[in-house]
Amino acid sequence: MKVSFLDLKRIDEGLKDALKSKFATMLDAGVFSGGEELRLLESHVSRYLGSPYSIACANGTDALELALRALDVGSGDEVIVPALTWVSTAEVVKVVGAKPVFWDTDEDGLLAADWGKAITERTKAVIPVHLYGKMQDMESLLFQAQKHKLYVIEDAAQSFGSFAAGKAAGTFGDVGCLSFYPTKNLGALGEAGMCLTDSDLLNERIRRLLNHGQVVRDEHVEVGRNSRMDSVQAGFLNVFLQEFTNLQQRRKQLAAQYLDGLGAIAELKLPSGVMESSHNAHLFVVQTLFRDELKSFLADHEIGTAIHYPKILPDMQSYECKGDFAKARKLSQNGLSLPLNPWLKTEEVDYVISKVKEFFNQKSMDVKKQL
Numbered sequence: 001m002k003v004s005f006l007d008l009k010r011i012d013e014g015l016k017d018a019l020k021s022k023f024a025t026m027l028d029a030g031v032f033s034g035g036e037e038l039r040l041l042e043s044h045v046s047r048y049l050g051s052p053y054s055i056a057c058a059n060g061t062d063a064l065e066l067a068l069r070a071l072d073v074g075s076g077d078e079v080i081v082p083a084l085t086w087v088s089t090a091e092v093v094k095v096v097g098a099k100p101v102f103w104d105t106d107e108d109g110l111l112a113a114d115w116g117k118a119i120t121e122r123t124k125a126v127i128p129v130h131l132y133g134k135m136q137d138m139e140s141l142l143f144q145a146q147k148h149k150l151y152v153i154e155d156a157a158q159s160f161g162s163f164a165a166g167k168a169a170g171t172f173g174d175v176g177c178l179s180f181y182p183t184k185n186l187g188a189l190g191e192a193g194m195c196l197t198d199s200d201l202l203n204e205r206i207r208r209l210l211n212h213g214q215v216v217r218d219e220h221v222e223v224g225r226n227s228r229m230d231s232v233q234a235g236f237l238n239v240f241l242q243e244f245t246n247l248q249q250r251r252k253q254l255a256a257q258y259l260d261g262l263g264a265i266a267e268l269k270l271p272s273g274v275m276e277s278s279h280n281a282h283l284f285v286v287q288t289l290f291r292d293e294l295k296s297f298l299a300d301h302e303i304g305t306a307i308h309y310p311k312i313l314p315d316m317q318s319y320e321c322k323g324d325f326a327k328a329r330k331l332s333q334n335g336l337s338l339p340l341n342p343w344l345k346t347e348e349v350d351y352v353i354s355k356v357k358e359f360f361n362q363k364s365m366d367v368k369k370q371l
Contacts, residue, residue, distance in 0.1 A: 001302070001347075001348065001351045002302040002303075002304075003279025003302065003303045003344070003348045003351060003352055004303060004304045004339065005304030005305060005306050005339050005341070006183060006304075007273045007343070008182060008183075008342050010343040011146070011343065011352070012343070013153070014168040015239070015240075015243060018239045019189070019239050022234070022235045022236060022238070023232065023236075023255075025235075026231065026232055026235050026350075030075060031231055031339070032230070032231050033228060033230070033231055034228070035039070035231050036236040037093045037231050037232075037234040037238060038229060038231055038234040040234070040238055041054075041056060041234040041237050041238055042055065042056055042194075044048070045178075045194065045196075045241070048165065048168075048241070048244075049160075049168040049170065049196065050168055050171060050172055051168070051170070051171050051176070051196040051197070051198070051211075052197070052198040052203075053195075053196065053197050053199075053200075053202075053203040054194055054195075054196055055194060055195040055196075055197070055203060055206050056192070056193075056194050056228075056229035056234060057194060057195060057206075057210050057227045057228070057229055058166070058183065058191060058192070058193060058220070058226075058227040058228060058229055058230075059087040059179065059180075059181070059191040059192060059193040059227075059353055060088065060177060060178060060180070060193040060211075060344060061091065061092060061179075061193070062158075062159040062193055062225075062227040063177035063178060063179070063193040063194060063195045064088060064089065064091070064092040064127070064153065064155065064177045065092040065095055065096065065177035066195055066206050066209050066210055066227060067095045067153045067174075067177055067206070068092055068093065068098070068125070068153065068197055069096055069209055070175065070202050070205045070209060071124075071151045071174060071175070071202075073093075073096055073098050073124050073125050073151070074096050074097045074098055074150070075096075075097040075098065076097075076098075076122060077098040077099070077122060077123075077124040077125070078098065078099045078100075078101045078117070078120060078123045078124065079093045079098050079099070079100055079101065079123070079124065079125045079126065079127060080101050080102075080103055080111075080115055080118045080120040080123060080125070080126040080127070081093065081100045081101065081102055081103070081126075081127050081129075081313070081321070082103060082104075082105050082109070082110070082111040082112075082127075082129050082131070082310060082328065083103065083104055083105060083106050083245070083312045083313055083314050083328035083329075084109050084131070084312050084313070084325075084328035084329075084331055084332055085109075085129045085131065085155065085309070085313065086129070086157070086309065087313065087316075088155075088157075088289055089127055089129055089155050089313075090313050090319055091307065094318075094319075095126075096363055099122075099311075100125070100319065101118050101120075101123070101228070102313060102314045102319070102321060102325065102328050103115045103117075103323075104313075104323070104324060104325045104326065104328050105131075105325075105327050105328040106270075106271055106275075106327060106329065107272075107330075107331070108131070108271070108331075109129075109131040109132060109134075109285075109328070109331050109335075110128070110129070110130075110131055110134065110136045110137075110366045111126075111128045111129065111136060112327070113137070113140065115141075116144045116148070117142070119148050119150070123148070123150060124150065124151060124154075125150055125151035125152070125153055126141070126151075126246035127152075127153045127155050128141055128143055128149050128154060128155065128164075129153065129155040129157075129158075129161035130154065130156050130158060130162060130169045130170075130174075131158065132158060132271065132279075132282055132283040132285050132308070133158050133162055133185070133279050133280035133281055133282030133283060134159075134162070134164045134271070134272075134273055134274070134278065134279045135159060135164050135169050135278040135279065136154075138164065138167075138172040138173070138238045142172060142173070145173075145255045147368075151174045151175075152173030152174050153173055153174060153175050153176075153177065154169065154170050154172060154175070154176040154177065154230050155180060156169045156170035156176045156177060156178055156179055156196075157177060157181075157184070157193075158179070158184065158282045158283070159282065160178055160180075160184065160185050160186045160280065161244065161248055161282055162188070162277070162278055162279060162280040163183055163277045163278065164277070164278040165226055169278075169280075170196045171196055171198070171360070172340060174185035174192055174197065174199065175195050175196065175197050175200065175206070176195070176197070177194075177195055177201060178193055178194040178195075178196065179192075179193050179236055180192035180193060180194070182202055183281075183326060184282070185244070185247070185248065185251070185280050185281075185282050186237065186240055186241060187240065187242060188233040188236050188237050188240075189233065189236045190232075190233050191230075191232065191233070192229050192230070192233040192237065194211065194229075204266035204322055205206075207224065208221070208224060209224040209225065209227075210224065210226075210228060211224060211226070211227075211228060212225065212226060212227065215234070217257075225260050231351075233327040236322045244335055246317045246342075248280065248281070250342040251280070251281040251340060251342055252275060252281055252347075253339070254281075254340055254342075254344055255274045255275060255281045255284055255340060255351050256275060257346065257349050257350070257353070258270070258284055258338065258340070258349065258352075258353065259274070259275070261284070261349075261353035261357075262344065262353060262356060262357075265360050267288055267289070267290065267357070267360055268286050268287070268288050268356070268360065269286065269287040269288065269334075270286055271283075271284060271285050271286070273370040277330055279338060281339065283308060283321070283337045284337065284338045284339075284340040285308065285335045285336065285337050285338075286335070286336055286338060286356075287331065287334040287335050287336070288334055288336070289334060290332050290359075291333065291335065291336050291361065292309075293359075294336060294359055295307070295336055296355070297355070297359045298352070298355055298356070298359070301355050303338060303339070303351070303352055303355060305336055305337060305339070306336075306337040306338050306340060307332075307335065307337065308335065309332055310332060311332060312325055312328045312329050312332050315329070320357075336352075338352055338356075339352060341364065
């Protein structure tokens with residue numbers, strides 16, 4: 001059996017037909033920038049997530065940059081960022097001229113609770129990342145941030161559909177940033193992103209910045225950029241959003257299957273909280289000291305896996321800095337993402353489980369032979 005990590009060609013036929021129909025409708029309408037599909041998407045997301053304002057933009061990286069610029073974060077400012085995250089989280093801080101200050105994570109890859117030790121007189125914002133779909137403890141983080149008058153920008157690129165106490169990831173801070181990259185739980189068929197906020201002023205400014213600093217046609221009141229979402233992607237997202245709840249239920253079923261099948265392996269740390277509402281099961285990341293061997297073993301049996309992420313940002317040339325990032329580095333060295341998406345078959349997950357068990361049974365036998 002061959003199990004791909006993610007094969008988007010396997011989107012079910014009914015959904016493919018709905019996407020084709022949506023594209024045909026839009027082709028006939030002839031509106032490919034702005035328009036009704038974009039307005040509908042923003043309205044639907046606001047309703048689903050409980051966000052007063054949902055602002056469509058070109059991609060998740062742009063969403064983070066727009067948030068920083070709207071909050072006037074720039075030269076001379078510092079922004080606290082977790083050491084383990086996708087590069088965009090720190091990249092945008094440098095792009096606006098500020099300095100990313102890295103801090104360690106907990107064992108799940110979320111910004112460590114003692115991040116307040118990184119605050120200096122230059123700190124202007126903090127960017128918690130809801131990594132792998134698991135939400136940061138936002139109540140605690142907001143208390144600390146408000147105490148020091150810091151802006152909070154949520155990197156919710158991986159956590160669409162995660163809720164804590166009925167409140168959605170991305171709706172706690174000053175701005176929440178979403179990515180609709182095709183691999184996400186709610187993904188477009190290309191690049192797309194969004195900013196969430198409850199501020200009238202930030203809503204106005206982000207919309208202005210993403211459209212060349214333009215208030216009305218040919219009236220540019222500040223330097224902006226072009227970060228408008230493609231209307232066709234908005235249309236596709238409207239289709240996917242209608243099926244989102246069903247697709248999430250399927251993810252959770254498969255995650256439960258993994259937990260049940262792999263729970264007895266002592267050498268394998270399973271993701272925590274993946275069945276809770278505060279985790280959208282975007283990724284199923286296991287941890288083991290034998291990560292690279294396990295990855296190779298599964299590849300030999302035609303099972304695709306991924307590493308999110310093999311290096312922490314402070315170890316990269318463009319972001320290199322000293323510090324104690326022990327837990328983040330350990331996760332980068334031990335973490336392995338197993339296949340988890342709504343189009344997997346139950347028997348495929350059973351096959352992955354059987355091969356993971358086989359690997360650790362062999363490891364156990366090897367140890368006994370050495371005794």
